[in-house]
Amino acid sequence: MRWFNALIMLLFVALMLYATVDLPDHADPQSPANTHVSPTYIENSVKDTHTPNIVTAVLADYRGYDTLGETMVIFTAGLACVLILMKRKER
Numbered sequence: 001m002r003w004f005n006a007l008i009m010l011l012f013v014a015l016m017l018y019a020t021v022d023l024p025d026h027a028d029p030q031s032p033a034n035t036h037v038s039p040t041y042i043e044n045s046v047k048d049t050h051t052p053n054i055v056t057a058v059l060a061d062y063r064g065y066d067t068l069g070e071t072m073v074i075f076t077a078g079l080a081c082v083l084i085l086m087k088r089k090e091r
Helices: 002-022 032-049 054-062 064-085
Strands: none
Touching: 032 054, 054 064
């Protein structure tokens, strides 16, 4: 069974390494994110959101629900850690 698990893991790692061939180079100015998505945010963020800071416009206006969800996940994880690690008073 160990050999089977090791073989599955090796195949998974090989698949992930093969998949990295299709990724764009780091900081490639011709990657799709840099040629299509970024210019849209840069050109339209002030006009659409009336916020002078592009980062604030993206996080608060364009991806507001996503940011709220991420914040709730972090808060819930922190609260769970506090509750688990909290010492109980002995009776």
